Each structure stands twice: as C-alpha cells, then as structure tokens.
Amino acid sequence: MSALPAGWVRTTIGAIATLENGRAFKPSEWSSDGLPIIRIQNLNRPEAPYNLYSGPVSERHIVETGDLLFAWSGTPGTSFGAHIWRGNTAILNQHIFNIRTDPNHIDLEFLRLAINQTLDEQIAKAHGGAGLRHVTKKAFAETEIALPPLAEQKRIRERLRLHEERVRLAHSNLSAAIAAADGARASLLRAAYDLTLLPLDVRRAYASExxxxxxxxxxxxxxxxxxxxxxxxxxxxxxxxxxxxxxxxxxxxxxxxxxxxxxxxxxxxxxxxxxxxxxxxxxxxxxxxxxxxxxxxxxxxxxxxxxxxxxxxxxxxxxxxxxxxxxxxxxxxxxxxxxxxxxxxxxxxxxPCPSREDQQRIVNSVRAGLAQLAVMTGHIERASILLDRLYSRIVSAALSGRMNTSDNHDEPASLQLERLLNAAAADRKRDRIFQTGTSAMAMSVYEILDGTQDWMSAQDLAERFGIKFGATPEEIEPFFSELRDLERDGLLLIESVLNDAGLKISERLRLREQS
Known part of the structure; x- marks a missing residue:
C-alpha cells in the first residue's frame, strides 16, 4: 500500500458516513400519483420510468436533491455504483444505500468518486451468482478509502470534473461515429435491395421485371x-x-x-x-x-x-x-x-431477383463495405475502451494524491475525521437515550438482521419488526414481503430449529455471509 501525502488519512466508508437502506415496496403499493420511488434502474438510466407511492413513509427513506446513493445489488458492471441524486424529493427503494455524512468535513462529490474507484473491490467481495450479486452493509462500511483535507477534496473534485466533461464529450463523439457507421450499414443494405450497387445500364435492364x-x-x-x-x-x-x-x-x-x-x-x-x-x-x-x-x-x-x-x-x-x-x-x-x-x-x-452473376456482384460490394465498416467500428470501440482506462488512471492518481492538488495550509484530514467520529459517537449515545425512553423507530428486516450479524429466531425478528400479538394479516404482510424479497435475492439464510425428538419447532434466520 503506497504512502499517502501529508495531511491525508486512511479511513473506512463506515467511519465517515451512515448508511440508510431503502424500503421494500410491493407492486400493490404503487399508485398513479405521489413521490417517485428511486430504483437502481433510475440511477443507471435517467430515462427509465418511475413507480410512484402516495402512502406514509419514514423520514430515513426520503431522498433529497444532492444526496449520495449507492446501488449495492445487481449485475456487476451495470448495476453497482455511487450516484449523486439530481432529481426532486423521492423515496429510496431497497438495494440502495443513502450515504449520509457531514458536508463540513466530507465533499459528497469527492466521496462518490472515491467509492466508485473501489467498485472492483466491491464486486469481488460481493456474494451471489455470476448474474446477480450483493454487497453487504458490513462489507461496504469496512471498505477503505484515502481521505484528504476537505479543501483538497474540493480541488480534486473540480479537477476531475473537467476531465469527466472532456471524457463525456469524447464518448458522445464516439457514439455519434458508431451511429454514423450503423447508418452507413443500413444504406449499404438498402442499396443491395434497390440494386443501386449495380451499374446504371444493368439496373435499368431490371426496371421492368x-x-x-x-x-x-x-x-x-x-x-x-x-x-x-x-x-x-x-x-x-x-x-x-x-x-x-x-x-x-x-x-x-x-x-x-x-x-x-x-x-x-x-x-x-x-x-x-x-x-x-x-x-x-x-x-x-x-x-x-x-x-x-x-x-x-x-x-x-x-x-x-x-x-x-x-x-x-x-x-x-x-x-x-x-x-x-x-x-x-x-x-x-x-x-x-x-x-x-x-x-x-x-x-x-x-x-428483386437479378441474375446470379449480378447478385454476386451485389454480394461482393456489400461484403467489402461491411468489412470496412467493421474495421472502423472496431477502432471506435477500442478508442472508447482506452478512453475509459485513461480516465480511470487519472481518477486513481487524483484519489491517491498524485495530481499536485495538495496545500500545506490545509487542515489535516485526521482532525476532520476525529470530529466526525466524535459526532457519530454522540449521535449513538443520543439514540440509545431516545430508545430507552420511547419506542424505537421501526427498522426494516434487513436492517435488523444486519445489525445483529447472527442467527435470530423468527419470533424475535417479528417482534423487533414491530408485529404485536393479534396483528391483522394486513399488518403482517410487509414483514413477510421483505422476507420473500431477501430470500429471492439470495440474502437470507433460513434454518430449522429441532427439538430433542428431531421435530421442527421453529425457524431462525440471518443474513448470508459473503462468499
């Protein structure tokens, strides 16, 4: 591990931020109006449609403009990633963390860049199959990043923003070139059908056929x-x-x-x-x-x-x-x-059905044109790959202090980190006092199990979720809905508890450890 510049410090995501997981929604809860529900596809594809929800929602599931979100479940290479939310007030869906931190010590845009630089590490320690994988809250929180002073975070963010704009423009130009190649391919095939690849006098001979x-x-x-x-x-x-x-x-x-x-x-x-x-x-x-x-x-x-x-x-x-x-x-x-x-x-x-000789002339022309287009498209695709690699190296250099963005007058990041840790400890103490005097705010099944990090009986889990004796089926359904979602996504382990006679008397549950 390379040495850090003066004033920098190594820390973990969990040390400088809190992670709020989203809420699980059933399709029956969607409505024709209300707040949009942010799903992973809405982070990766701005044009993707939104489901809406008009019912009551916990404050911790509300997302505001500028919040930092991390998609922790899905297909490697397409789903995972940190994003700054640019939309209006919305509700966070499950499988996404809202990463909350103190902007007086952490620049969110810098943190987004730092987190996305760890995506290969996140995917490597995710569990699940090749097509659908999940990063646990514990593993994500323990991910290390290099933290510079706040002023330098902002300088790095601005420097990388300029590079990002240049890369975006270059990709736009490459996409336009791909579109032009696709258009040329379509025109070539249209010319094959119209016989315009044949000499004019030959083409005229087929006009009446x-x-x-x-x-x-x-x-x-x-x-x-x-x-x-x-x-x-x-x-x-x-x-x-x-x-x-x-x-x-x-x-x-x-x-x-x-x-x-x-x-x-x-x-x-x-x-x-x-x-x-x-x-x-x-x-x-x-x-x-x-x-x-x-x-x-x-x-x-x-x-x-x-x-x-x-x-x-x-x-x-x-x-x-x-x-x-x-x-x-x-x-x-x-x-x-x-x-x-x-x-x-x-x-x-x-x-049209010209002679076999003229069909062969058309085929030869189309093949030659398609071969040239394939070479051009290959160059464009390789340029796109090299562009991404170059930008990744620039980001890596910036996030390790190798872009000459340091200033000896900056307050060391260690002091900022110390204040963050002290504030987090005070918040935890205040939460404990609050929860002993009043009812604790309801938690999701995932949050309960993630906080336990051990087996929990189904009865204890239901009670922690807030299900009381005599609850109606409507009150119980959200609990079972979350369990079904966790089991479907491969996050949940369920084990039978047997008595001395070998008969099943209950079940216990826990989150699946990373594999």
Whole structure:
C-alpha cells in the first residue's frame, strides 16, 4: 500500500458516513400519483420510468436533491455504483444505500468518486451468482478509502470534473461515429435491395421485371428443434441470440447429442436462418450458415434453403435491409413481450431477383463495405475502451494524491475525521437515550438482521419488526414481503430449529455471509 501525502488519512466508508437502506415496496403499493420511488434502474438510466407511492413513509427513506446513493445489488458492471441524486424529493427503494455524512468535513462529490474507484473491490467481495450479486452493509462500511483535507477534496473534485466533461464529450463523439457507421450499414443494405450497387445500364435492364416472393425462389422453409438443449454435448444448437449484426455468433452456445435431432435439424452450407420470434425490435434478423462447424438450429429460427435462382447472402442482405426490417415490423404478430413472424408471412416477402452473376456482384460490394465498416467500428470501440482506462488512471492518481492538488495550509484530514467520529459517537449515545425512553423507530428486516450479524429466531425478528400479538394479516404482510424479497435475492439464510425428538419447532434466520 503506497504512502499517502501529508495531511491525508486512511479511513473506512463506515467511519465517515451512515448508511440508510431503502424500503421494500410491493407492486400493490404503487399508485398513479405521489413521490417517485428511486430504483437502481433510475440511477443507471435517467430515462427509465418511475413507480410512484402516495402512502406514509419514514423520514430515513426520503431522498433529497444532492444526496449520495449507492446501488449495492445487481449485475456487476451495470448495476453497482455511487450516484449523486439530481432529481426532486423521492423515496429510496431497497438495494440502495443513502450515504449520509457531514458536508463540513466530507465533499459528497469527492466521496462518490472515491467509492466508485473501489467498485472492483466491491464486486469481488460481493456474494451471489455470476448474474446477480450483493454487497453487504458490513462489507461496504469496512471498505477503505484515502481521505484528504476537505479543501483538497474540493480541488480534486473540480479537477476531475473537467476531465469527466472532456471524457463525456469524447464518448458522445464516439457514439455519434458508431451511429454514423450503423447508418452507413443500413444504406449499404438498402442499396443491395434497390440494386443501386449495380451499374446504371444493368439496373435499368431490371426496371421492368417484377419482384419475386421468397416462396418462389427457395426449396424449403422449416422450423427448428423444440427439444431441450444442454450446456455440453456433441453439436451446437444455434438460437436467436447467436444471430448478431447479420452474422452467426458462436459464443454462448448450447448443445445436443441426440442423433435423431442432429440428423433432422442439421445445417448445410448456405442455409439461411431467419429469427421468427424475438422482441419487436429484433424479430426477423437473419444470417447465413457457412459451415463453420456442425450445428443444428432451435425452434425460434426458420431454416430457408435457396433454389438456384437466388444466392443465400443476397437473400440475407435483402431481409436485413431497411426494406426487409420494415416488412417484418408490419407483418409481425405481437405478444406480451415478444413478436412472431411465421413462415407464411416470411414466404410472402418480395424482392428483386437479378441474375446470379449480378447478385454476386451485389454480394461482393456489400461484403467489402461491411468489412470496412467493421474495421472502423472496431477502432471506435477500442478508442472508447482506452478512453475509459485513461480516465480511470487519472481518477486513481487524483484519489491517491498524485495530481499536485495538495496545500500545506490545509487542515489535516485526521482532525476532520476525529470530529466526525466524535459526532457519530454522540449521535449513538443520543439514540440509545431516545430508545430507552420511547419506542424505537421501526427498522426494516434487513436492517435488523444486519445489525445483529447472527442467527435470530423468527419470533424475535417479528417482534423487533414491530408485529404485536393479534396483528391483522394486513399488518403482517410487509414483514413477510421483505422476507420473500431477501430470500429471492439470495440474502437470507433460513434454518430449522429441532427439538430433542428431531421435530421442527421453529425457524431462525440471518443474513448470508459473503462468499
């Protein structure tokens, strides 16, 4: 661990701040008016819709403009992170901490930067599966950060704000370049469908020729297997997710070893795979199987085998063109969350059918254009990655005192930390006095178990939650709702308590330790 500059001190998040967890809401509690409920998606995507709540709410769950929030549950790389709340008064949902500290000693924007610099550490010590993980309150509170004097915190914050603005502008320009590449790809595929990639005199020769329906130029259209696949096996089963940007993606594969399935649904070079079921935006995407490896195809795909009149690549380019995408949009049947295009509707799609020689000229032009666009897109994506790495190094240098932001006249952070710790101790003493003379403010199930850090009987937990003898089902339901949420999210351990005869007499509970 590198030495800190003069005036800096190492501390933990829990030493300089208190952590208030959000409230668990049932869908039945949402309303058409009231305060917005801040969920993790609202922190990561400002355009995400809000649920509203108009009922009573504890003061500790209220969020005001400028509060520092930390999402501690979700998918690594997308969900975790600290954010300054820029909206109006709102209510905090579960799985988010409101990080409260004294602004006279801690700059919240600096603390946000410091916390986000520890995200890799947070994710590493989170528990749960690969897709959904959780950071415990104890582990988060014990996370170490380097704390400079308050004046230097503000200087670092301002220095990094300028860099952050430059990075944001650069990312905006890179996003615009990606959008331009996508537009160029769509124009190229449109030109393939319109035959404008052919010389003018050749194109004029086809002007009077009628378009053909797919049914007139193919020999077979068949649905894939509906059998259950496995994570291992002899032959890959291509699914809708394996069609990406007009090509087959051979990652995230499932397999089969069933010889009947392999024989019936085996693919041959030149088979065109059409995605018949997917989201409204993605249904209809198409790719050509080129024999990369033996494979079969799943039921959400239609295998199309071309006759001698049409080249597989030409057909796929036409289906992926703006004209083909618009046709899919018009003929799809929409379900609750997915859309479907059956083989009859696919067979009715009409397209120009020049000679095979001219189709090959179009295919060659499209391939060359797509290859150039792929190179350009690759450069843009690498530039975006390098930009993030550069900014991360700048932040790391700033948060370790290596950006020449120090001033010998600053009050040492150790004195600020001492005042914070003394104030926190006084608050805890005042809370104990308050709770012995009056009823303690209600706590969530998570907060009760997190404070205990040990097994607790279900009866004791219910009593601590505030459930009294004779409580109505409506009064008990919030307690069980929180338990269900904790168990669903993998945060809760439940163990049966047995008597001497081995019969279950009760249950005890605790939060799951990090793995």
């Amino acid at each position: 009628p378009y053909v329906a797919i049914r007139d130029v193919v020999t077979e259209m068949s649905y894939g297997t509906s059998a259950k696949s496995s994570r291992t096996g002899e032959v890959p089963v291509l699914r809708m997710g394996n069609i990406q940007f007009g090509e087959l993606d051979w990652s995230e594969l499932v397999f089969t070893s069933d010889p009947d399935e392999i024989r019936r649904y085996g693919l041959t070079v030149g088979d065109v795979l059409f995605n018949r079921t997917n989201s409204p935006q993605l249904v209809g995407k198409t790719a050509v199987y080129r024999g990369e490896r033996p494979a079969i195809y799943a039921g959400y795909l239609i295998r199309v085998r071309c006759s001698d009149r049409i080249l597989p690549d030409y057909l796929a380019f036409c289906l992926n063109s703006p004209v083909g995408r618009e046709y899919c949009r018009l003929v799809k049947s929409d379900g609750v969350s997915q859309s479907n295009i059956n083989s009859r509707k696919l067979a009715a799609f009409k397209l």
